Amino acid sequence: MDKRDQIIDAAIGLFAEQGFDKTSISAICEKVGVSKGLVFHHFKNKDDLLREVFIKITDIVRNSGERSPAITDPKARLVAYIESIFTAMSVPDYKVLYQLNFNVMVQPATRTLLLDLIEERVLLMRQATEEVFNYMGYKNSAIVSQMFVAEIDGIALNYLFSVEEFPLDEIKTEFIKKYT
Amino acid sequence: MDKRDQIIDAAIGLFAEQGFDKTSISAICEKVGVSKGLVFHHFKNKDDLLREVFIKITDIVRNSGERSPAITDPKARLVAYIESIFTAMSVPDYKVLYQLNFNVMVQPATRTLLLDLIEERVLLMRQATEEVFNYMGYKNSAIVSQMFVAEIDGIALNYLFSVEEFPLDEIKTEFIKKYT
Amino acid sequence: MDKRDQIIDAAIGLFAEQGFDKTSISAICEKVGVSKGLVFHHFKNKDDLLREVFIKITDIVRNSGERSPAITDPKARLVAYIESIFTAMSVPDYKVLYQLNFNVMVQPATRTLLLDLIEERVLLMRQATEEVFNYMGYKNSAIVSQMFVAEIDGIALNYLFSVEEFPLDEIKTEFIKKYT
Amino acid sequence: MDKRDQIIDAAIGLFAEQGFDKTSISAICEKVGVSKGLVFHHFKNKDDLLREVFIKITDIVRNSGERSPAITDPKARLVAYIESIFTAMSVPDYKVLYQLNFNVMVQPATRTLLLDLIEERVLLMRQATEEVFNYMGYKNSAIVSQMFVAEIDGIALNYLFSVEEFPLDEIKTEFIKKYT
């Protein structure tokens, strides 16, 4: 794999684990085994690297979402949708992405930096959700899906950052019940 | 007001606005008009200051929550509870606290630092919520209130950090509908 | 002497010897025996240090110029004036200041940075010169003194940066002859 | 034109505008549209490039000076000589060369690097000047021409780097008057 890609991947991991600010370029270099110079050869600065990281994550999320099979029953489709989300949340590889996501959205500095990319991603998720709710015949699907997305965010947040064990499965069951 | 308290207050504001990492001790000193020496006279180090900040916020939250009047009707009580939460969210003074809260919880370094205090606060909120659901006769009030808290978190997150305008009132209405 | 002043003095020497760009903060620190941190404690950044250096030099020049005795004969006064300038040029302590001066004025980046201070100093010198020429009864003393100052600059430049030996005394004699 | 020549030309422009130190090889590459590798293929290092730049400028100056027509009257010849110098100073294309010249002569590092080339050029100018003064019958033409060259330098310096408008024409008139 390309050194440039290796750097991005290492950055994804470290940014997620330690946060953007607490991750030094040196740490990334050590992980990949390249010089600091190379990072600045490929990326204008640290902020630029973060943007590229964010773009790559969005791509991963986008591509992973496309394998939903064609389910015709509206209710079954919603259930499948919710389940795919909860599954993604608990896959180790994806956990990291979620963590990074929150990290970056909540931090004022990084948030500003990525505002356009965040907006793009939010839209992406809202559209996918709205479609499902439309298919179920909701009249106020716009509001409902905005709430739905928010709630999923909250559950992910509590799951990923909970102090004690988080009963994801029970929550999922309850969540599905509420929406069907 | 005590210089010590002034420092804590300034820190709350700056930590919320810029994040813990991006806020330098110097910036706090400038805002309050004291020397760096004084900050380290009152607080062992920057981490210690953050803990004091977090403790003060928990106190504010705790005290603000106690003025709920005794409502006897279960459903009305839940509605009042939800409404008090949504109201708190939108009061400017409290917004800052929420922001700081997310900031600190999502950042691995600060999260570790405050783990015990976070746990205490989470418990506090969960108990208050569980009581309301118990009163409504929920059998699985433990799970439901955990989900409820998570969802509130998500809504707060989306409200506070949304790119576009967030329709808090419509979401509130929909949210109440779902739980009653 | 104050550490701050020591830093400025060391900077004057090194900036003159090596040029502003080629002088690292580390080099200054080594010369004075302080940490890099201290330099940035006293000066906002390297540019700021340069400004303080320039201000100090202007002060030195200003104070050194005031000891001209009251000579009544116009011609004698001009000669004394020219001689004081040529003397200053050749005193080792002052040589450094001249060198730094040229260095900083010719370099686009530093020039821009110091524009206001340079202007102030140029005015200072022009006024002193114009007074002397006025006293001699020149009608176009404005132009003549501007030319005079320019010529002095040129002579200093050639003297300070000449490849071979520069016959300062002969030039002085010739220069005086031309103006009297 | 040769890529090598294009690089030199771009370097002349950038070195003059920003100074040698502040001009990165990358900047030159961008301007010409070539890779960094190519620059180091043609020039041993950045210092070598500067030498080539200086050599090219000396050539330009040398060639431009040769078109002086044969004037027999000594005084007229001096006036023509002075006028050709003042004219050169104000032609935009030449201004850049003068600027670069000062830049490089005053900066200790570059000065050392180019010492032999500078000496050659200084000699060139001094000889041309001395010839004119000899033709006018000056006995001490060596000293006079050294002073003359210095003064011209000073006037150029003040003209090129003056804060306010510099009255080049009036100065020229006055300058000619003084020497005739």
Place this chain on the structure above:
DNA sequence: GATGAATGAGAATTCATTCAT
């Protein structure tokens, strides 16, 4: 001739923290 990935040395700057006063 020509490219561009890769390096390594060094630069400015930031910042928590200590300590003498």
Place this chain on the structure above:
DNA sequence: TATGAATGAATTCTCATTCAT
């Protein structure tokens, strides 16, 4: 309590230069 000089470690970033292709 209160100040502010002083430190040292870490961090981002720049840049000339090399080298395989």
